[in-house]
Amino acid sequence: MKNEQLKQSVGTGSNEPGKYSTLNLGPTHPATHGIFQNVLKMDGEIVVEAEQTIGYIHRAFEKLAEHRPYNQITTITDRLNYCSSPINNLGWIMTVEKLFGIKTPKRVDYLRIILMELARIADHLVCNSVIGVDSGALTGFVYVFQERERIYEIYEEVSGARLTTNMGRIGGFERDFSPTAMKKLKELLDHLPSVLREFEKLLKRNRIFMDRTIGVGPISAERALNYGFTGPNLRAAGVDYDVRVANPYSSYEDFKFDIPIGTQGDTYDRFCVRQEELWQSIQLVKDAMNNLPEGPYHADVPEVYLPPKQLVYSKMESLIWHFKIVMGEINPPVGEVYHAVEGGNGELGFYLISDGGRTPYRLHFRRPGFIYYQAYPEMITGGVLSDAILTMSSMNVIAGELDA
Amino acid sequence: MTGNTEIAQAVRNQAGEGLLKEEVLHDMLTLTVEASKLHEILSFLKDTPSMGYTFLTDLCGVHYPDESLPFAVVYHLHNMRANHRIRIKTYLTAENPAIDTVSDLFSAANWMERETYDFYGITFTGHPNLIRILNVEYLDYFPLRKEYPLEDPTREDKDNRFFGREA
Amino acid sequence: MNQKASYNKVDPPEGYTSPGLFATSFDKVIGLARSNSIWPLPFATSCCGIEFMATMGAHYDLARFGSERLSFSPRQADLLMVMGTIAKKMAPVVHQVYEQMAEPRWVIAVGACASSGGIFDTYSVLQGIDRIVPVDVYVPGCPPRPEQIIDGFMKIQELVANEPLRRRYSDEYRNLLSSYGIR
Structure with missing residues (x-):
């Protein structure tokens, strides 16, 4: 109009x-x-x-993956969508587990859900606050980055790193969550809702923000599907497709949560869908924490999971496993799998072909950002320049994921 | 239509000899089809209401240098209503790795085909803008083919002494 | 106004003081002023850029070091902060941005990729930006923590404060630039 x-x-x-x-x-x-x-x-x-x-930071992930043992590919996946690296890490690990046919214990699944939902929160917080920045409101950005620091601290407690987490091992985790991690998680859940409410108050019903975003960069559900949209951008266009529900992984079927959808597929809808998903993710983290089962933090798979260090020094068998795993000789079965997880921006797929060697024969990443960014010219033509910028930030195109 | 056998049957009825092989690889139905029939089959799977594979999840190339047909193009399709995925594979010759584009059916295929061209040199006939997408334009080889090393062999920007190699 | 100031003042440079007189060299005064008002150009390409956003945020607050104002235009920037992988496709752009900056200019390579190519020893990644522009400070890490970025920034401040005014006109410096193909 x-x-x-x-x-x-x-x-x-x-x-x-x-x-x-x-x-x-x-x-x-x-x-x-x-x-x-x-x-x-x-x-x-x-x-x-x-x-x-595009292609300005093309780093040849797929070629690199053909030269690395399975355990070492997790580090590459970190750098795909670096705003939500745990989802990428765990998605890759679950792909390998699918190839090997490993069933993980419930506790592992629930801990993974906690981490993946935290990553989704971190990802959506960046995207939504940057929409604010691009429409002229820096305050929200400063507010929510404070909370992101808390999430980073939890990552740090669990994995030792803030951003490129390299989280998890094939078969489970390298260690259980420490009590400090649990304490920090509780603190985050105490603080985040109030900050988020405040952030929402700043933008959601803000006259200027609504004027800037409603009807900006719209896309219809039909075109979005044709363009291969997934994730929040597709849901904003009105299609309730979510990999967590369509193909549940990591015990997502145990949880009850809503899939928010929009109607117009415009920038405001994308903002609102992400905002609602933040609330759902907080609820998911809470549920996973409250129902966290006791048990081991890794599956009993000595051929791929590193044995504890004291056994490596005292038991011959453990030493041999340790050596084989570290050298990458984990004898994967021959076959091909496609596994998808719901990443921060949509369906993050891993298409893995194994010929039984120590490295994958071929590994293709289905990067959601790469696929939906194609629609950008169609979404901005006919609009004004400043709206084009806003459309881009609301699509949340992450360069690392775009260029692989 | 969601059963694997029914879908394979429907594709066989449509493509006849064009369907070379059907198998289930890790819970996903994989159909190997003749390259010349690919566009027809994908269009059948997309536009027939009873099939409903309207979503192209993924498209990528694979290189098998030792095979007689060394280049594979792999399509992952998704029927969102029935929540069912299938994989379509097709193999191309080394001399002329060319196949019809599907970017007229799926807009999403546009960049994925460009990426496949960029990595493997597979040409997609009828593609609107088949140029390199991720690499620099002046790159004179297709880097993901197996015969090429991970590193650029012509590079001068690296000091080998720091990497434990011969200077 | 007799309330004690709650901020830290920068110490005066070395010099001769006597009542009503303070004498020091021009270099030191200008170095002092420059080092506490560096305008950085964040050239953020990937993961390290996200850590830089955290560095700019309220928690770590790079503004404390006199760089409140990010200069997204190379013309007004003093410090080029290259954060993230530089692919070969990007290399001419970095070179051009550096050329557009006015003297005096400094460069900091944040993260393993910008310093040396990092884990991406591949056909498409430039193995360190020092192949195309001269670099003053390297910050290791993949990505470096915000504290490390700040530490690298403080090293730059040290360099800036102690730089002789004539350095940019010396033959050595001109030779350095021409070895990179910069006018």
């Missing part, structure tokens, strides 16, 4: 030469988060055409 009026007042849409100007956004433009180039054909303020160039 707004755009239609602007269009009438600014451009006539005729094709006469010299009418359009070309605007280059990127690769290092302050308004683009991450590194990608957009060359826009502009009619005044209206975007007429857009062409994207």
Whole structure:
């Protein structure tokens, strides 16, 4: 509606030469988060055409994965979507477990759910606060980054690292959650809701924010599906597809949670869907914590799971397992699997072909960001330039995931 | 239609000899089809209401240098209503690794095909803009083919002394 | 106004003091001013960029070191902070951004990728940005913690404070730049 009026007042849409100007956004433009180039054909303020160039941080993950043993690929997955690395780590580990046919204990599944939902919270917090920044509200960003620090502290307690967590091992975890981690988790759950409510109050019913985002960068459900959208962006368009429900992994079937959906597929809907998912994730973490079963923190699979250190020094058999696992000789079965998890931005898939060797024969990452970012020109044409920036931040395109 | 056998049967009825092999690999039905029939089969799976595989989850290439047909293109399709996934595979020759594009059926295939071209040099006939997507334009080989090393062999930007190798 | 200030003042540089007189060298005064008002250009490409966002956030607050104002335009920036992997496709862009910056300019390579290519020893990744631009400080880590980034920043401050004014006009410096193909 707004755009239609602007269009009438600014451009006539005729094709006469010299009418359009070309605007280059990127690769290092302050308004683009991450590194990608957009060359826009502009009619005044209206975007007429857009062409994207990506690949500015192509790091050859897939080639690298063909040269690494299974245990060492977790480090690569960290750097895919670095806003929610535990989801990538655990997704990869679950893919390998599927190939090996390993069944993990319930406690492992629940601990994984806690970590993956924390990662989703961290991911959505970045995305939503950056939508705020791009529409001119820095305050929310500063608020929620404080809470993200708490999440990082939990990661640190569990895995030793803040961002690139390299979390989990094939078959379970390297260690159980410490009491400190549990304490920090409780603290987070105490603090986060109030901050989130405050953040929501800042933006959700804010007149300026609503004007800036409603009807901006819309996409219909049909086009979104055709473009391979998944995750919050697809749900904002009105399709209730969520891998956690469609193909439950890691015991998600034990939990009850809602899948929020939008109707317009515009920036505001994407914001609201992510915001609601934050609440659902908090609830999921709470439920998983309250129902956390007792038991071992890893499956009994000596051929892939490192034995405890004291046994390595005292038992011959453990020493042999230790050596084989560290050297990457874990004898995977021949076969191919596709395993998908619900990443921060959508269906994160791992297509793994094993020929029985120490490294995967082929590993392909289905990166949601790479697939849905194609739709960007279609979503912004006809809108104004400032809306194009907002659309990009609401799509949450992460450069590491985009370029692999 | 969700049973694996029924879907394989339907594809066989449609493609006849074009369906080379059907198998279930780790809970997913995998159909190997003739490259010339691929577009027809994907279009059948997408547009026939009783099939309903309207969502292209993934598309990627694989290189098997020792086979007679060394290049594979793998499609993962998803029927969201019935929540059922299938995998379609097709193999191409070394001399002319070319296949019809499916970007007219699925907009999502556009970049995935460009990526496959970039990595393996598989050409997609009829693709609107088949150029490299992730690598630099002047790269003169297809890096994910198995014969090429992980590192760029022509590189000069690395000091081998720091990596325990011959200087 | 007799309340004690709760902020730390920067100590004056070395010099001769006597009543009503303070004499020091020009280098030191300018170095002092420069080192406490560095405008960084965050050239964030990947994971380290997220840690930089944490560094800029309220918790770690890089603004305490005199760089409240991020300069997204290279023209007004003093310090190029390269954070994250630089692929070969990106390398000419880094080079161009460096050329656009006005003298005096400093470069900090944050993280293993920017310093040496890190774990990405692959066909598409540049093995360290010092192949294309001169680097003053390297910060290790994958990614470095915000404390490390701040530490690297303080090292830059030290360099800036102690830099002689004539350095940028010396033949050594010109040769260094021309070895990188920079005018």
